[in-house]
Amino acid sequence: METVLLVLAGWWWVAPAAAGAGAATYAGLTAKSRRARRLELDAARHEEAEAYRALMHARALVRTVRAEHLAVRARTGMLSSETLEAKRRLQLAKRAHKSAVLELRATRARVRAAAEQYSISSRTDPLPLQKVLAAHDAVTAQWLPYEVDAAKALEYPAMTDARHPATLAFLRAQREAQRLRPSTDERVSPQRFIEYRTAVRVLEAAFAEAERRHGEGVSRTGARRP
Missing domain, CATH: 1.20.1270 (Substrate Binding Domain Of Dnak; Chain:A; Domain 2)
Incomplete structure (x- = not known):
């Protein structure tokens, strides 16, 4: 009996260590599973961020092209070929900006949909x-x-x-x-x-x-x- 007690006393740390290792492994698997299940939502958020950056770029481009259009118009007149070309570039920039606005709205809708899907998903899905x-x-x-x-x-x-x-x-x-x-x-x-x-x-x-x-x-x- 005394021998058994000595063995147990020498190995008292095994159970807590094993439990700790098991908990760490479970936590790792749980985190991995959570990341995998959240991938659609993370992708939607990534697309939203990209769409926002594209909108900021399109907005800056409109400002730049508008300034160029005004400068050309002041220098060459309203009906010059350069002014008309600058106006055409401004219209294209405005269309691109409008498209970027719509794309950002679409990505935000996809984020909401992905978030709802993630919230109702189960481990069996x-x-x-x-x-x-x-x-x-x-x-x-x-x-x-x-x-x-x-x-x-x-x-x-x-x-x-x-x-x-x-x-x-x-x-x-x-x-x-x-x-x-x-x-x-x-x-x-x-x-x-x-x-x-x-x-x-x-x-x-x-x-x-x-x-x-x-x-x-x-x-x-x-x-x-x-």
Whole structure:
């Protein structure tokens, strides 16, 4: 009994240390999970910040171009070609400013939507990155039969022929999405998430357009499209 007590006395620190290590590990996993679940919201906030910077730039440009327009008008007159050109540049700058205002409003709406989605999400819901990866994989799964199914490849040969503009656009989008696809152990920043998500959306649209064009060609002619 005395031996047991001596052993326990010598190893009294093991349980607290193990508990502390377990707590640290759990805290790390929880933080990682929270970051992953918040990625959509962080991306929306990143887009909002970028849109705000773009608006500030557009506003400064309007002021600069307006000053140039007034200077040219004072120097050459209201109807001179230089004044008319300066006025055209001012109108373009104003349009760009208006677009920047609308884009900032749109990004703020996306932030609100992402915040609401984050607040109601649960641990069982797919993570934002998982959703984008699944969308990417879905396009790949739809595309593969055109490559490996002999019957489908014969029926729709244009879907694998890069000489067709729609197919070429899809293949380029496919390559770009694959280039931006993060690895499983990679910590994805909001900017990287936005770039990958955009690439996957472009890929989805390009694939749908390729299928529409080539599918229409087959149904319209009633024969295989060369």
